[in-house]
Amino acid sequence: MRHLLDTRTLAREDAMRILDIAEDMADTQSREVKKLPTLRGKTVVNLFFEDSTRTRISFEAAAKRLSADVINFAAKGSSVSKGESLKDTAQTLEAIGADAVVVRHPASGAPRTLATSGWISAGVVNAGDGTHEHPTQALLDAYTIRKRRFGADSRGRDLSGVRVVIVGDVLHSRVARSNVWLLSTLGAEVTLVTPPTLIPQDVTAWPARVLYDLDAALAEEPDAVMMLRIQLERMHAAFFPSEREYARRWGLDAARLRRLPDDTIVMHPGPMNRGLEISSEAADSARSTVLEQVTNGVSVRMAALYLLLAGERPEPDRAGTSAATEEFEMNRGDR
Amino acid sequence: MTESLLFRGAKILGADSADILVQDGRIAEVGSGLSAAGARVIDADGLVALPGLVDLHTHLREPGYEASETVLSGTRAAAAGGFTAVFAMPNTSPVADSAGVVEQELALGEAAGYATVQPIGAVTVGQKGERLAELGAMASSRANVRVFSDDGFCVWDPLIMRRALEYVKAFDGVIAQHAQDPRLTEGAQLNEGAVSAELGLTGWPAVAEESIIARDILLAEHVGSRLHVCHLSTAGSVELIRWAKKRGVAVTAEVTPHHLLLTDELARGYDARFKVNPPLRTQEDVLAVREGLADGTIDIVATDHAPHPSEAKACEWQAAANGMVGLESALRVVHQSMVQTGLLDWTDVARVMSSAPARIGSLGGHGTPIAAGQPAEFTLYDADAVGVFAESDLHGQSTNSPYLGRDLPGKVLWTVHHGYVTLEDGVLADLGESRRPAGARS
Numbered sequence: 001m002r003h004l005l006d007t008r009t010l011a012r013e014d015a016m017r018i019l020d021i022a023e024d025m026a027d028t029q030s031r032e033v034k035k036l037p038t039l040r041g042k043t044v045v046n047l048f049f050e051d052s053t054r055t056r057i058s059f060e061a062a063a064k065r066l067s068a069d070v071i072n073f074a075a076k077g078s079s080v081s082k083g084e085s086l087k088d089t090a091q092t093l094e095a096i097g098a099d100a101v102v103v104r105h106p107a108s109g110a111p112r113t114l115a116t117s118g119w120i121s122a123g124v125v126n127a128g129d130g131t132h133e134h135p136t137q138a139l140l141d142a143y144t145i146r147k148r149r150f151g152a153d154s155r156g157r158d159l160s161g162v163r164v165v166i167v168g169d170v171l172h173s174r175v176a177r178s179n180v181w182l183l184s185t186l187g188a189e190v191t192l193v194t195p196p197t198l199i200p201q202d203v204t205a206w207p208a209r210v211l212y213d214l215d216a217a218l219a220e221e222p223d224a225v226m227m228l229r230i231q232l233e234r235m236h237a238a239f240f241p242s243e244r245e246y247a248r249r250w251g252l253d254a255a256r257l258r259r260l261p262d263d264t265i266v267m268h269p270g271p272m273n274r275g276l277e278i279s280s281e282a283a284d285s286a287r288s289t290v291l292e293q294v295t296n297g298v299s300v301r302m303a304a305l306y307l308l309l310a311g312e313r314p315e316p317d318r319a320g321t322s323a324a325t326e327e328f329e330m331n332r333g334d335r
Numbered sequence: 336m337t338e339s340l341l342f343r344g345a346k347i348l349g350a351d352s353a354d355i356l357v358q359d360g361r362i363a364e365v366g367s368g369l370s371a372a373g374a375r376v377i378d379a380d381g382l383v384a385l386p387g388l389v390d391l392h393t394h395l396r397e398p399g400y401e402a403s404e405t406v407l408s409g410t411r412a413a414a415a416g417g418f419t420a421v422f423a424m425p426n427t428s429p430v431a432d433s434a435g436v437v438e439q440e441l442a443l444g445e446a447a448g449y450a451t452v453q454p455i456g457a458v459t460v461g462q463k464g465e466r467l468a469e470l471g472a473m474a475s476s477r478a479n480v481r482v483f484s485d486d487g488f489c490v491w492d493p494l495i496m497r498r499a500l501e502y503v504k505a506f507d508g509v510i511a512q513h514a515q516d517p518r519l520t521e522g523a524q525l526n527e528g529a530v531s532a533e534l535g536l537t538g539w540p541a542v543a544e545e546s547i548i549a550r551d552i553l554l555a556e557h558v559g560s561r562l563h564v565c566h567l568s569t570a571g572s573v574e575l576i577r578w579a580k581k582r583g584v585a586v587t588a589e590v591t592p593h594h595l596l597l598t599d600e601l602a603r604g605y606d607a608r609f610k611v612n613p614p615l616r617t618q619e620d621v622l623a624v625r626e627g628l629a630d631g632t633i634d635i636v637a638t639d640h641a642p643h644p645s646e647a648k649a650c651e652w653q654a655a656a657n658g659m660v661g662l663e664s665a666l667r668v669v670h671q672s673m674v675q676t677g678l679l680d681w682t683d684v685a686r687v688m689s690s691a692p693a694r695i696g697s698l699g700g701h702g703t704p705i706a707a708g709q710p711a712e713f714t715l716y717d718a719d720a721v722g723v724f725a726e727s728d729l730h731g732q733s734t735n736s737p738y739l740g741r742d743l744p745g746k747v748l749w750t751v752h753h754g755y756v757t758l759e760d761g762v763l764a765d766l767g768e769s770r771r772p773a774g775a776r777s
Binding site: 008085086087105106107108109110112113116117129130131132133174177200201202203204205206 | 524527528529531532533534535536537538540604605646649650651652653654
């Protein structure tokens with residue numbers, strides 16, 4: 001895998017490979033010494049043009065547990081008019097010797113521009129770009145759904161027949177987009193529940209059904225309900241009249257929670273607005289996977305970094321199978 | 336006095352083969368077997384002769400943005416594309432909203448000599464949309480301005496628009512509207528549709544263009560004024576213009592070459608060369624604007640040539656500037672999208688790219704037939720050539736063309752302006768002062 005830019009173009013076999021390797025990674029994480037030597041000598045740069053402590057520390061933990069050197073680069077400004085250009089930042093990282101760049105950027109498509117511009121030879125991982133995609137979030141969500149459903153028997157399984165309801169601001173959500181593509185690639189049936197103002201105007205090409213009525217969607221007893229974070233500034237742009245009205249119509253409150261079947265899981269990418277899109281009852285219930293998602297995120301990101309840096313890129317100074325791969329295979333053996 | 340030129344065997348408007356004799360800035364004779372003592376004889380066998388192309392919508396960037404383009408570099412690009420006249424949009428710095436700035440623009444064009452530069456005046460002071468610029472002063476200046484536009488911005492305030500439409504009747508002016516509702520396009524990045532939904536780019540909905548066009552048609556009808564719609568881009572806009580013309584409203588419309596050929600699918604790689612305003616639309620819109628141009632609903636093709644330095648495009652899509660250069664590629668794109676598809680013949684091309692834009696802009700000395708006694712403004716085009724459009728085809732200062740690497744038919748070989756050659760067998764002429772008659776302007 002050269003880059004991980006989106007789930008729209010991620011093949012099913014590649015997605016399954018990441019999820020299965022993430023299972024292996026997770027196994028290593030229950031050991032006393034969590035650190036693997038796999039990416040020793042590799043440099044991973046977390047290039048964040050947007051504040052995101054959660055995603056950044058998840059990638060940082062993933063890279064460090066694979067023994068990579070991690071550089072955190074919080075860049076301000078994202079255009080030619082303010083601050084350093086993306087091109088100059090990229091070329092700086094190239095000069096430093098980055099092997100992989102994990103990029104979070106407020107502009108949709110910035111990771112693709114970085115990966116295809118020729119400015120940099122490092123592999124690029126999209127850690128969330130504007131309102132486009134957040135592929136590792138979708139992968140960790142898929143991983144979480146699979147794990148809850150199949151437990152230790154997850155390897156090699158896809159999400160055929162799993163029904164997932166995604167609720168909230170789809171228009172501005174990179175999490176929603178990445179999940180729509182990935183979950184459907186893996187065989188799940190996706191339903192989007194949103195206010196009509198918060199879904200793109202033309203989603204006819206999306207492999208998902210759109211409903212405006214949350215109660216109708218929940219009455220179908222889905223396997224997973226994923227609540228999206230509502231950003232309060234949306235309210236001022238007249239997407240919906242008030243927080244209270246939003247919570248009433250599209251929030252997962254205690255009453256709605258009680259009507260769900262016992263094995264339906266409740267997901268949230270975090271950070272949560274308790275009392276708005278999700279009630280505390282839902283967030284803290286046994287069905288909630290919020291913290292599992294965080295834990296699984298590290299395993300999935302370890303898998304992605306592994307595939308980017310140790311998997312397929314031939315090392316010019318090492319013949320045949322790279323030493324990194326051999327080390328990882330050794331680790332697999334003792335699980 | 337310029338040298339006499341005798342072009343042998345050109346196909347006038349793609350039809351009958353004829354010789355064209357140019358003397359003293361005019362076409363002296365058109366016919367077969369012409370001869371003239373002392374004339375330079377040029378083999379034009381099989382080349383399509385078209386009247387010099389006239390672009391009603393060019394951004395020359397000077398004064399103020401000389402890093403992107405100058406009047407000289409922009410008119411060189413024009414000559415390379417077969418143009419002999421360009422209308423310069425007023426979004427320079429300072430804005431061309433006064434007699435002084437439009438006269439400066441005019442003088443820069445005269446000094447360059449590659450094409451007539453006809454300034455367009457801003458509708459409102461500083462293009463801010465708040466109060467009318469001195470339209471009358473610009474009209475009666477040496478630049479003789481007849482087209483007014485806030486292009487880049489929409490004259491959004493309906494009362495200002497009404498007043499502008501009314502006011503320019505005093506000197507037979509026309510308001511060229513950039514139809515874009517600003518509220519409906521806040522932060523807009525790409526045509527609102529399936530592609531913007533997937534790419535997570537804020538949509539630029541067709542309705543933001545169409546609602547302004549509909550309003551302006553009604554305003555123009557109400558006050559009995561001329562309205563010109565810039566770079567119309569949607570199927571719905573074509574329908575509105577068709578409806579307005581049927582009602583007898585004095586409206587004209589233009590479409591750009593890129594809206595005749597390209598769609599929003601090209602944005603998928605986030606390559607900002609395809610970022611333009613109004614945005615590339617869908618294939619359905621492309622087919623509708625082609626049909627509108629073919630049936631006369633859309634009057635003209637105008638380039639919206641918009642040069643930008645490379646750093647304004649080599650960045651994130653959202654941070655990139657809107658616009659594409661288009662002068663050098665316009666005829667070839669129209670050839671591919673309209674002529675090769677059988678929708679227009681070369682007579683129609685001469686109308687939509689030369690005579691009609693000159694008429695809409697009230698520009699004398701251009702858009703005239705290739706006939707004895709007419710001004711010597713024409714271009715010769717090899718319609719049989721085929722080639723990959725490359726940076727070497729660009730002659731302005733910027734290279735933000737969406738066609739680089741794309742196969743386009745044809746090649747512009749000769750351009751004659753004011754009776755002298757500006758493009759010579761595909762190569763820009765070096766215009767020494769001696770070859771450029773002082774104050775040459777029709």
